[in-house]
Amino acid sequence: MISRHHANRQAHNWLVYDIGDRFLEQFVPLYKGVLYDLGAGEAPYREFFTRHSDKYVTVDWSGSQHPIQADIVADLNEPLPVASGVADTVVSLSVLEHLREPGRMLAEAHRILRPGGAIVLQVPWQWWVHEAPHDFYRYTPYALEHLLRTAGFVDVTVHPQAGFFTTMTLKANYFSCRLVRGPAPVRLLLRAVFSVFWFAGQKLAPLLDRLDDDWALEACGYYVTARRN
Structure with a gap:
């Protein structure tokens, strides 16, 4: 169980973490080389990502409401103190909604990726306000595709996490x-x-959920994969 060390996994919400585990396993072919985890927090997936990459680098800001385990302390709303083209994979899970400037983070993720590198995101959609006051946005699939393409990504695919x-x-x-x-x-x-x-x-x-023939309409959240040209 990938999320077994996640501090937020509890009796009332284990299902959403089980769903997330399945998506993270599905995307294993995308994890390789140097993997940057933007907004890693307590790095609950360190063991998993370390197993599937050559180097795992965590990034988070000093104002987090969680204890952080960050190799690089940086505000994701600002330019990152990271050289261009150093990452093979970028992951960012349940982070984009907390950023005042989500486009800036995506542009920086694109910049630090090597050509052909992949990004894996997760964002909530129908979800409660959390970590206030740092909870700014909810994204439809169309908004996610627009943001990723505006940042320069291609092959953008949005995956609804679950149905109604x-x-x-x-x-x-x-x-x-x-x-x-x-x-x-x-x-x-x-x-x-x-x-x-x-x-x-x-x-x-x-x-x-098998009765719901279009999960994207009522999803609790989305995973997104994309690639830098």
Whole structure:
């Protein structure tokens, strides 16, 4: 399980991390050489990316709300202190929505990639406001393709993470977490009750998603792959 070390993986949301694990495995052929992880935070995927690249380099800013494990401390809204054409792969997971200047980061990712290098992004779409006040944008597939192509990327492909039922299940689970309040015994009881529904919903939702013939319309988020010419 790739995301087993992720601090945010919990009983109410493990499904979205399982989905992410499958996408990260699917994109293994894109990881090679020197891999830069932009907005790596605590680097929960270090073990995975290190296994599939020759060198893993993490980048994040000093103002992060998480403890960071950054080889390079830099603001992704600004030019990176990295030479051009040094990376074979760039990954950036759940980061673009937190940037005031997402186009700047994508342009910098394009600059530091070698010709033929790949970028792998993940962004939320129907998702709650998180890490406030540093949560600025939600992107449709059309916006993502526009941003990547404007930055100079080609072969842009947008992959919806899941369909309507998974999206609504996760939204309901996150909402119910906000209801777990009160004295400790009450919180413990509520969490025990909700856990039954969290587990059942996350097991059932992927099966019901088979009824949704266009996941892109109601996705909880998207993965994006593209390449530098």
